[in-house]
Amino acid sequence: MIPVLLILIPAVTGLLSFFIPGAKGAKVWALISAIATLVVALYGVCTHKAAVAGVDASWLPAMGARFTLSMDGMARMLCALTAVSFPLVFGATYKNEYDKPGSYYALMLLLQAGLMGVFLASDALLFYFFWELALIPAYFLCSQWGGEKRIAVTFKFFVYTFVGSLLMLLGIIYLHGKTADQSFALQAFYSVKLSLTEQIWLFWAFFIAFAIKMPVFPFHTWQPDAYEQSPTGVTMILSGVMVKMGLYAVIRWLLPVFPEAVAKFDHLVILLCVIGILYSSLIAIRQDDIKRLIAYSSIGHIGLMAAAIFANQQIGMQGVMVQMFNHGINVIGLWIVADAIEQQLGTRKFSQLGGLAQKAPGLAILLVVMAFANIALPLTNAFVGEFMMFNGLFRYNVWMAAVAGISIILAAVYTLGMVQKVFYGNTVAATEHATDSSFNVKLVLAILAVGIIILGVYPQPVIQLTNDTVQAVITKIH
Amino acid sequence: MSNLVFLVPLFPLLGFLINGLFRKSLSKPMIGVIGCGALLASFVVSAILFGNVAAANRLHPGQPIPATVLFDFINVSSFKIQFAFLADQLSCLFLLIITGIGFLIHLYSTSYMHEEPTEHYGRYFAYLNLFVFSMLLLVLGANYLVMFIGWEGVGLCSYLLIGFWFKNDNYNYAAKKAFVMNRIGDLGFLLAMFWLLAKLGTVDYNQVFAKTALLSKTDITAITLLFFVGAAGKSAQIPLYTWLPDAMAGPTPVSALIHAATMVTAGIYMIARSNVLYSLAECTQHVIAIIGLATALFAATIAIKQNDIKKVLAYSTVSQLGYMFLGLGVGAYTGAVFHVMTHAFFKALLFLGAGSVIHAMHHEQDIRNMGGLKKYLPKTHLTFLLGCLAIAGIPPFSGFFSKDEILAAAYAHSPIYWGIGVATAALTAFYMFRLYATTFLGNFRGTHDQQHHLHESPAAMTIPLMVLALLSVSGGFAGVPEVLGGDHQLHGWLSGVITSEKTHHLEHSTEYLLMGVSVALAVLASVFAISRYSKKPELQEATGLGKVLQNKWYIDELYDAVIVKPLLKLADVLKNVVEKSGIDGIVNGVGKFVHYSSRQLRLLQSGLVGSYILVIVLSIVVLFLVFWNQSIILQFVQKIF
Amino acid sequence: MPIQYYIALASCLFCIGIVGVLVRRNAIIIFMCIELMLNAVNLLLVAFSKMYHGGAALSNATTTAGVDGQLFVFFIMVVAAAEVSVGLAVIVMMYRNVHSVDVNFLNRLKN
């Protein structure tokens, strides 16, 4: 029942939200819905695994598709991430005013439903459904409430990811035809027998879809623009949760299904990821816009996660699990800061900012926590993940790990550069009359900061939660 | 006994939290009490621990001290790293140094930072406590990972404290530089850990050292070299030293605590801790010795021509750290640790003394504007002089013993090492007394306003000075070598941890000779410096080699030109060319191509029925031709693909 | 008569019709050429019908095999008549508006 609720609550409340007239009402409604989902999700995470039974119902018998939801460790973790993110995002942007708030929150909640579905679906067709369901609201949100160049930029984002998902769809159909009993079930996909040539083709079809979503170099160019132009609340979800769809999908739908093709191409993929890590880090150094900087930094982090996945080591995979959650909350924190600055000062350009620490010390301190989480300082959550991921990568190939490791230096360069340019130094025109952020922003950031530290000191819960998935995936491959 | 271990870092952490969270509501004295109290409490616990270890050592000599496991940090079925503390002899020694000196510096700070607004005052103590917390983690960790946590933690605090006055952009750059340079080293540390994990599956000291047999020669060399990269970053060795002089941007007590007494010695601690590994890696040892020696000499040459009181001390620190690495490189682990200890005393003393001077001079740091402070700041002067004597290696001050031990070991290894070491020692004596003479002797050269306000610092500052001076004078007696009739207590104390010390057997006569030469050179250099600079300090711009030295061999510029600028250029190229016109260009190009094809294709739709039908007829013809020749076509296609 | 002759003749007529459609611009003439094509088909169908009838009549004198071909021709004629009436109506309508029956005269719908 819990998986269904996780999808149903946001979906239904989202649809209803279209009809809520006032801004206040819509906000409260959305917040209540998000918190309700969070409660359910936390219950689902905390109860014993057996208590969270999956759901399996008939859907399209003629096509062999079933409405199958299941919650293994990874799904529970990502659902928790989704459930945690939304209240935080709603809380942090509570003071932001949106045109047509009912629709805004409706689409946000539908997006949440889509994301939940992606993480829960155990049926390929259902998975694809939710995959797109998550994309459409995001498209509308970005196009409607985004920045100046939003239409062109979001459209690029949409078409780009759409191409990818169509390729995946082809792969799904093909695999469907190859399964023993013409079904879309995950287990059927796992046990399907394919020749190497088939595996290679299908591998690339799926990989490109996921690579675009993550995004992995060189499929990433939609991402900085989209993050920059989207309303920050959406950007938070995009980068905090939605990119995890790609990583999740690789672990769930790619690695175990095409082990031979993975073995053949893992080197190439990891090479791409590593190039992407350095590439995006270098570019991030030269950014003049907070949002773009975070965007490129995110590409780097995701690249590392992708590399660790393909490195195919238990420890690395476990690190990815941890990091998926951690990156989610960290990057949301960074976006919140970026949004707080933009909302108050009307600019995101470093060249127009400076000295904010004097005016907004609370925000500054919280940003520093976020920033250090972003560069994976020990005792912040990201360290644990990166440590494990690098470990996995190192076991795979020493040089890849060493080269990718350079990114931790570059990350320090650009992150600290950002902190410095925004918060340190003397005040400038834009920040002359700045004040500290509102209570809700600081509250959310503080919650995040506490989470960051707690998970940095004691990551064991997340590790244990996702252990079963990692074990399953690893045994599937080897 | 082990139950107490967690208290040691806990107190500073609590101090950090209280001061950090309530910095606006607490009063300044309260902040000071909390900050210092946390350290004092830690110190007391450390002392108890020390006593416990000593007792255990007496009861079961040679028995390793068990680690205290707090909780599982990372536990994946095949792979387990615990959050564990190990308070053995080496750790306890460092604990005492850190908490002890840390307490003194906290105390000193209460007065030194008094002019700051309450909020920043609280922030300062919070950072300082956090630093101590991290440093304690570093030395208490029972495995490399916990050490690394502290390792990066001290880097973080260093960053925060260097950039404490964040309004000044130069300070911020210095802070960032320090952090990034440290990160370069940290990468080495990380890779070394990965290597250990990949090969041994553990980073626990005890297990790693027990399993060294499983490592190949290459493994050990690579691991130790990578660890050394980490150490070089943290302990400011060539080529990663340039951050430390810049780090003087922070408040002076910070420099004393972090950039002289504690954090920068982390590298030495780590290598001493891993002595089992290092003694198996011949090659690495050579590298360490050479780099240490080079750093020592190189930094000393720069120190000669610096005019900023803190810069001189900073380069001297780099130089002394080089000494310690020389010691490690030649296998004198105890000597290195010994030097860490003595250096902590006298360098903290010197820095705090400098702080006292700066405090008196209203944040004037250029020694050319000082002079004759002897009579204004008598206590400071005296303690500073003692510090200079200690660092110059004049017997019987502490520096002499530790430096001598390292030099002796270096001689045993190679006389050339010794030669350079002694030359460096002489340079050290020279620049220290140059500093002393220019600052305290001669006539006052500052403004009248400054002269008017000159006064001795308050007791909160002078008491630490005096305590440290005492330690600087007497600290050396912890390790009086056998040749001078001592029994080198430190050696005995550390024998449980440093198990692979290279023992060198020098004739007593040789040792006496070596001591004599070095002491003589040091004395000579000191005397020369005092005589040269007490009367007429060099105020004019340096030329020739002097200018090169003053500009630190232009290393910063070199780095800038060779590494930073090209990297930024590359980033620019990537951002503007590769990303924009390259990758994104292709993506957008696809869109543009579709658009273009659309414009062209729609011309087919000419609007004329005749041409439509013509196309239909032609298509029929083509379809016929394709249809009849499809086997050929398919074969052809198959050939292509 | 060998059926191939008929096929060739019908093809020839058919192609002449097509060429006519392609080379003329007068809507009426084009339409006439289309009628020519239909007639070619008619001829062909009748020829085929007689071919199949001839084949079947060898074994069964009273067979009506092949009658369907001729009936098809009948239906083609019927349909053609209907088509002509509508077609000419369209042409007349256009002529009323633009006073031309040139198919290229009206060329507003393109691209």
Added chain:
Amino acid sequence: MNAIILSAIWGVVLMFCSVLIKNKGVYRHIAALGLLVILAGNIHETYHGSFFNIDTHEMLRFSRFGLFFNTILLAATLLYVLLSGRDVEKAGGYVAEYFTLIFFVLCGASILTSFNTLLMLFIGIEILSIPLYILTGSDKRNLRSNEAALKYFLMGAFSTGILLMGIALVYGGTGSFMLEVPRSAIMGGYKGVSFLEVTGLLFLLVAMSFKVSAAPFHFWTPDVYDGAPSVFTSFMATIVKAAAFAAFLKLFEARVGDTSAAVDWKLLLSIIIVSTLLIGNVTAVFQQSVKRMLAYSSIAQAGFMLFAVFSLNDVAKEGLLLYATAYSLATIGVFAVLIKMKDVTFEGFNGLARKNPVLAATTTICLLSLAGIPLTAGFFAKFSMLSAVIKTGTYTWLVVVAVLFAAVSAYYYFRVIQAMYFKEGDAQTEEVTGGFKVLLIAVAALVILFGVQPQALLNWFYF
């Protein structure tokens, strides 16, 4: 049989109405009533047999597929009349006659879903086409309408010539007009298949491609769809096209399926499909008028539907049902809104969402369905087409091409959405009634229902 006869009768009824009833507003109600009757008759026939006991001598065969297809066509027409019936009155002065012609077209369409001989195919196609020539030219004063009618007529007649040549050759090769013919060994040429028949089938392929506007025989489509009054374009692009596809599939299933052992048609079909997808999708990108864009998009959609003809398996048949439903629903919905727009260029849609959110939202859902986004009927339509091709096991690259073009198609459909939602503007619409909006919402709801649970449609087909 019910559908054929009843729609012919109802056409005649409407003819008389034009004489007897002068109130133009009544016609569409009569038409809707008629459609209900025919629909009821057709459904009755599906489950219980025809009202009329007529021996068709195997010239018509009423299969479950054909009848179900009829149901879809009739339901779509009903929807069309309900949504756009009022706009028919604006197309010209002969409202009752227009409805008459629509019913005759439906008669032709029902023949096309049930023919069993090439003669009925021919007659069906003609009954389908001739009224359309007239409807296209119904706006007599409008030169665009004139031009469209002339072009449509000339090219339609030409394609009839091709069709007949094909039929003649097929007859020459097999001696029968029936869809299923006994094959004897004497047929030379391709093993067991007459050379003439194959040639004839090729002509038939061309003629049918013309009818379903597959490239490179599509040229009439954009011009005619653009020039005809929008309300009839909507009808042509949906019901008529679907009927043509039903005929195409039926014809090829029987004849080509029969010869495919000896002859490989797939290469030709794949060439046609690829060029259809290419021209339809790519050309649509640059259009300025939404109406013309929809014309090109209908070509593109035809490319997808051709997959059914390409793969000729059960999945394809079901897929075509789904596709016809999804496509008709969505297109009728979009056109219903388009007809209400004062300006049918993309700019004309700017800011519609603010002005009239219901229209914008329903149009969006329809466009998403056309683009094949999941959760809309269009997704399963495309999905089953793709899986039909993949099931055949060959020409897998074709689906990759199709998918890439589907992405291109998103571009132009989303341009409309962008115009409605994200661009500032002052979209002018005619008055829309509440009932219209309710119907539109119903259309959107159906699109989503079939998108979530296409089984709802297919179950009906099977039981």
Added chain:
Amino acid sequence: MGILQFLFWLLSAVALTGAIMVLASKNPVHSVLWLIVVFFAISGHYVLLNAQFLAVVNLIVYAGAIMVLFLFVIMLMNLNTVIETRKNLWMKAAGIISGGILFLIMISVVRSSADMVSRTAQLKEGSIGLIETLGKVLFTQYVVPFEISSVLFLSAMVGAVVIGKKD
């Protein structure tokens, strides 16, 4: 060569000449007249094939009704004097060439269809072309299409009203 063969060739020659003249004539009226010649030739063929009913219908419907309609329209529009504007020569050439290639293709179909070799169309004999036979089949077996084609005529009728009526 028997009389039948001779007639076949003669009628074929007439039909082809007429067909070519239809499109070669500048004056539309001439085209119509040539087309009538073609129809007569084809009717002659029908007679040869003993398809008398069709021969008659062809004359009545095509040569009679349809062509008169054409003539009527042409005359009505006064097109007999209109000289067609010169058509693009390139288009003309393309039209002729593509038509020619299509013809070649169809000829090669004839040549390569082995099953058609040595098959003949009955001349003179066979009774299926007689009105009696055709009528019987038409009103029994083919009654459905026959009735249905009434719909076609109805729509043509409506069309003529809708399109042709002046308003």
